[in-house]
Amino acid sequence: MTNVTLSKLTKEFEGKPDPSVDHIDLEIESGKLTALLGPSGCGKTTTMRMIAGLLRPTSGDIKFDGKSIVSIAPERRGAVMVFQNYLLFPYMTIRENVSFGLKMRGVSKTETRQRVGEMLDLVQLPGLEDRMPKQLSGGQQQRVALARALIVQPKVLLLDEPLSNLDAHLRDEMRELIRRLQGELKITTIFVTHDQEEAAVLSDKIALILRGRLQHFGPPEEYFERPASVEIARFFGGVNFIPGAYDGSVIATSIGKFSAPRSSIASGAGVLTIRPEAVEIGGEGANSVPGRVVSHVYAGRYARFLIDVGGIRIEAVSDPKRVSQIADGDSISLRFDPNEIWVLAQPTEGDGVSLGASEGGNGSVASVSGDE
Amino acid sequence: MRLPTSARLSETTAERLRIAALLAPAVALIVLLFLGGLVSGLLRSLNYFPLIGLDTPNFDAYTAILSDREFLLSFWLTLYISLVSTILSTVLAVAAALLLRAALKGRRVVNVFFSLNLTIPHLVGAVGILYLISQSGLLARAAANLGMIDRPAEFPALVADPLAIGIILTYVWKEVPFIGVIALAILLSVGEDYESVAKSLGAKRWQAFRHVTLPLLAPGVASASFIVFAFTFGAFEIPWLLGRTYPSALPVLAFESYSDVDLGSRPKAMAMAMVIALLSALAIVGYTRLSRRFIRS
Numbered sequence: 001m002t003n004v005t006l007s008k009l010t011k012e013f014e015g016k017p018d019p020s021v022d023h024i025d026l027e028i029e030s031g032k033l034t035a036l037l038g039p040s041g042c043g044k045t046t047t048m049r050m051i052a053g054l055l056r057p058t059s060g061d062i063k064f065d066g067k068s069i070v071s072i073a074p075e076r077r078g079a080v081m082v083f084q085n086y087l088l089f090p091y092m093t094i095r096e097n098v099s100f101g102l103k104m105r106g107v108s109k110t111e112t113r114q115r116v117g118e119m120l121d122l123v124q125l126p127g128l129e130d131r132m133p134k135q136l137s138g139g140q141q142q143r144v145a146l147a148r149a150l151i152v153q154p155k156v157l158l159l160d161e162p163l164s165n166l167d168a169h170l171r172d173e174m175r176e177l178i179r180r181l182q183g184e185l186k187i188t189t190i191f192v193t194h195d196q197e198e199a200a201v202l203s204d205k206i207a208l209i210l211r212g213r214l215q216h217f218g219p220p221e222e223y224f225e226r227p228a229s230v231e232i233a234r235f236f237g238g239v240n241f242i243p244g245a246y247d248g249s250v251i252a253t254s255i256g257k258f259s260a261p262r263s264s265i266a267s268g269a270g271v272l273t274i275r276p277e278a279v280e281i282g283g284e285g286a287n288s289v290p291g292r293v294v295s296h297v298y299a300g301r302y303a304r305f306l307i308d309v310g311g312i313r314i315e316a317v318s319d320p321k322r323v324s325q326i327a328d329g330d331s332i333s334l335r336f337d338p339n340e341i342w343v344l345a346q347p348t349e350g351d352g353v354s355l356g357a358s359e360g361g362n363g364s365v366a367s368v369s370g371d372e
Numbered sequence: 373m374r375l376p377t378s379a380r381l382s383e384t385t386a387e388r389l390r391i392a393a394l395l396a397p398a399v400a401l402i403v404l405l406f407l408g409g410l411v412s413g414l415l416r417s418l419n420y421f422p423l424i425g426l427d428t429p430n431f432d433a434y435t436a437i438l439s440d441r442e443f444l445l446s447f448w449l450t451l452y453i454s455l456v457s458t459i460l461s462t463v464l465a466v467a468a469a470l471l472l473r474a475a476l477k478g479r480r481v482v483n484v485f486f487s488l489n490l491t492i493p494h495l496v497g498a499v500g501i502l503y504l505i506s507q508s509g510l511l512a513r514a515a516a517n518l519g520m521i522d523r524p525a526e527f528p529a530l531v532a533d534p535l536a537i538g539i540i541l542t543y544v545w546k547e548v549p550f551i552g553v554i555a556l557a558i559l560l561s562v563g564e565d566y567e568s569v570a571k572s573l574g575a576k577r578w579q580a581f582r583h584v585t586l587p588l589l590a591p592g593v594a595s596a597s598f599i600v601f602a603f604t605f606g607a608f609e610i611p612w613l614l615g616r617t618y619p620s621a622l623p624v625l626a627f628e629s630y631s632d633v634d635l636g637s638r639p640k641a642m643a644m645a646m647v648i649a650l651l652s653a654l655a656i657v658g659y660t661r662l663s664r665r666f667i668r669s
Contacts, residue, residue, distance in 0.1 A: 054568045074571045081572045087565055091587050100583070101573035152574055 002064050002078075002155040002188050004028040004051065009060035011046050020046045022212035023060065028205075030065075031186040033179075035193055035203035039235075043212040044192045048158050051190065052081040064155060075104075078155035084164060086145040088133035094120070094144055095129035101152035119147040123177065139170040143177070150185065157182075159191035163198055175202055196223070196236050208232060224275070228264060230347050233273050239315045240279070246270035246343050255310040258287050258336055263343035270343045274336050279316035281305060281326070283335025293330050298323050307334060410649065417642035433639035443644065445619035453536050453611070453621060454604040457543035462597045464544065465551035466589065472552075473559045483556075487549050494546055498613045501542045505530040531614050538614035539621070543604050551596045558592045559585075591662045598659035602652040622648055 005028070011021040021043040028034045036044040049055040051062055053074030061068050069077050080101075088097050096103075098119055099112045107115075120126050123143040133141055142162065149157060162178060163171045179202065182189050193199050199206045200220035208215040208223070216228050227233035230241055244253035248267045251260045258272060291309040303320045306313055314334060326332060415421070418429040437443040472479060472486065489497065504510050512527030521527060531538040566588060570580040611621030620628070622644060630641035 052568075052572055054572070073576075074568075075574045075576055079572070081568070083565060083569060085565075087569045089566065089569075089584065089587070100570070100575075103583075104570075104574040104576070104579050148573065 001030045001186060003030040004156055004188060004190070005061075005063040005066070006047070006051075007061045007063070009047065009050065009062060010058050011043070011050060011055065012058045019043075019058070019212050021050070021057075024209070024212075024214045026207055026214060026217060028188065028190060030188050032204040033182050033189045033191070033202060035191055035199035035206045036209060037193055037196060037199040037206050038209035039194055042209045044194075044209050045160060047209070048081065048160060048190065048192050051156065052079050052158050053077050054081070079158055080149040080152060080154035080156075081158040081160065082145050082149045082162065084161040086133075086138075086141045086165075088141055088144055088148070090133055092133075093129065094125075094131050094133070094136070097133065097144055098129075098148045098151055100148060105152070115151055116147075119151045120144075122150070122181065123147045139166055139174065142166065142174060146178075146181070150181070150187075154187060157187045157189045159189065161193055162191055164193070164195070178202065200224070208235065210235070226262070226264065226342060227273075227344065230271055230273070230344055233342075233344065237275070238273050239276060240272075240274050242272040242312055243346055244270060244272055251341075251343055255312055256289050258341060259338045260341040260343050261338055262341065265343060265345045269346040271346050272336075273342050273344055274340050276304065276315040276317040277302075278337060278340035279314060280335040280337065281307075281316050281318050281322060282332060283337075284333050285335065287338055287341075288333050288335040291332060291334050293326055293328050293332060295328055296323060296326070307332065309334065413642045413645055413649075417639055417646050419639050433643040437640055437643050437647075440640075442619060443622075443625065446622050446625045447647070449536065449619050450605060450611075450622040453539055453543070454601050457540050457547065457604050458597050458601045460540065460544050461547040461551055461600055462593060465548045465596075466555050466593060468548060468552045469555035469559055470585075472556055487553050489546060490549050490553070492546075494542070494607065495609045495613070497546050498542050498610045501538060501545065502531060502614060505538060505541065507531070532616045534616065536611070536615060536621075539611050542610050542614060543600075547600045547604075551593060551600065554596045555589055555593050558589055562588050595659045595663040598655045598662065602655035602659075605655070606648045606652045 004026075006024050006026040009021055009024045009026075010019050012019045024043075024047060036047060038044045046055060050057050053069070053072065057070060062070055064078070069079075088094075089100070092100070095113075095116050098116045102112045102115065116129065117126070120128060123146055125140060125143050125147070128136070128140070128144075133144070136144065142165070146162075159178070163174055166174055175198075178189075178191075191202065193202075200223070203220065205217060205219055206223060207217045210231065216223070216232055222228075223232060223236045227236060227238065230238075233241075242253045242255065244251040246252075246260070246263060246265065246267050246269070248263075249259065249261060250257050251270055251272050253272060260272060263270065289309050291307040291314065294306045294308050294313065296306065297304045298320060300320065302317050303323045305316045305318065305322075305326070307316060308314075316334065415429070417433050419426050419432055420429040468486065472482060475482060492500075502509065506512065507525050507527050507529060509524075509527075509531075512521075512524040515521050515527055516524045530541070566584050567580045570584045571577075575583065606623055608621075608623040608627060612624045612627075615621055615624065619625075626641050626644035626648065629637045629644065632638075632641075
């Protein structure tokens with residue numbers, strides 16, 4: 001049980017104008033599963049390598065249980081990293097791979113033998129001790145890599161994109177396994193991912209990192225229900241953004257006024273956002289607007305409609321059966337449930353974030369880009 | 373759609389024939405020049421030369437060389453030169469490759485210098501070494517001028533010396549880059565992640581090198597070392613130039629026996645050549661086995 005503190009952690013690489021990791025402050029609770037989420041190149045893996053001791057920070061500090069570990073060699077930190085491509089030693093059997101850490105510590109042969117057996121049981125791979133890594137499937141190799149890390153009873157377990165090299169069904173299994181093991185062993189676990197859904201399913205808390213900076217740190221539902229900025233909302237699959245003036249309860253936009261009790265700002269220039277699955281197609285009454293169907297996509301489990309409302313494109317996801325009732329070009333009514341609307345601050349120029357793909361003209365238009 | 377068995381068979385047979393036909397010219401050349409020479413050498417070493425009436429093969433030449441003190445001395449000397457040169461070159465090459473990998477700046481420049489002497493022929497290298505370390509060489513004269521020794525001739529004998537230092541130096545100078553370039557290529561292609569895993573799991577630097585870096589390097593580097601061994605065991609020019617006359621290295625002895633005025637010693641020369649060929653062949657077998665394992669992993 002170890003809590004991990006990053007303070008003003010920064011890493012600059014020679015020849016790169018901007019720091020790869022830029023003053024990250026993070027308090028990771030003991031025994032929890034935390035995701036470092038962000039697109040590729042955002043600095044999440046660099047952060048993890050610094051925690052593991054494989055990279056030296058340019059400035060800032062890393063503490064385990066309040067004690068700085070920056071000057072401690074990686075082999076004495078107690079932070080074990082499992083790499084994305086497993087990296088099982090190809091010339092060693094599974095037993096030798098799993099027992100590697102114990103051998104380095106001089107643990108006796110009988111104890112090693114017993115612990116390797118227990119560990120392979122734990123990752124559900126009993127009896128594979130004498131195989132070679134190349135005889136195992138990707139999923140099995142991943143489990144061996146996990147067993148090899150867990151056998152040394154690390155203070156902190158670091159997982160680099162643990163699911164990204166696996167097929168869809170193996171991914172679910174591995175997700176379950178990591179969840180279960182983490183729950184049983186209560187090891188502080190940090191994992192890196194670029195997939196927001198993976199982060200949401202697996203972690204207790206998500207640290208979102210964009211361009212080397214920590215954007216937000218909180219439980220998964222916050223990101224979906226109450227995102228802190230347009231950029232964060234967009235990273236988590238938000239596509240409908242309508243600018244307007246917010247007075248604390250109602251937001252007045254170019255397509256009408258909407259009652260909106262939930263917001264991240266008190267009042268002023270705001271952006272109305274609503275998730276596509278919360279837009280009610282055919283809903284009438286208060287908070288509804290007329291629109292015209294531009295196009296639709298049938299995806300089996302759901303249907304996705306693109307609707308033009310006074311020059312603004314709104315995306316709505318609905319029951320797939322609606323496809324037979326609604327044709328492109330039809331006029332329909334849309335309702336935004338007040339409890340589903342979330343009002344955000346308008347991004348400023350400096351944020352480098354725009355509201356939509358088609359800027360200019362008569363103001364802003366909600367965007368359908370950036371989705372999937 | 374599955375083809376009938378016979379059709380599939382004839383298709384693969386046709387394909388095989390095509391490949392054989394394409395390879396034929398190269399194979400013919402190898403068979404004629406290499407195997408032809410080897411077989412005729414083998415026949416001569418067995419005293420089989422019907423043209424001059426020798427038509428019953430025997431092992432006389434082999435029993436003769438095996439009971440010949442000069443041959444045995446020469447054999448052990450050659451084995452010693454090859455083993456020491458190979459081991460020294462391998463150790464130095466691995467160390468150099470590790471240093472080169474760690475050097476972030478100027479690696480390219482150093483790399484060029486490092487591999488430059490791969491292009492210099494062995495003979496030229498040997499002459500260079502001769503100029504450098506012989507008792508009338510550059511180092512001897514420099515030491516004399518600096519007053520470290522009275523006369524250049526007092527410089528320790530490094531050429532034509534009993535320990536074959538000059539020969540070994542030349543081989544090491546020439547083969548370190550050969551093995552080193554291979555070692556560096558392996559290190560760069562494997563990357564440092566395996567070592568990171570080891571450290572992350574608690575391995576100290578030395579342990580990570582011993583248990584991870586070295587096993588990853590071993591098959592590739594060992595195959596290169598086997599080639600170096602086979603080459604140094606069979607090479608003629610360097611021991612001829614830098615070695616002693618008695619005992620001389622095996623290839624030198626074989627050549628001298630062959631060019632002896634007494635034509636009767638030719639079978640002995642051929643038998644020695646066969647011994648060299650056999651040992652080199654064994655080294656090459658070792659090389660192919662290791663490199664196959666290396667490719668598979």
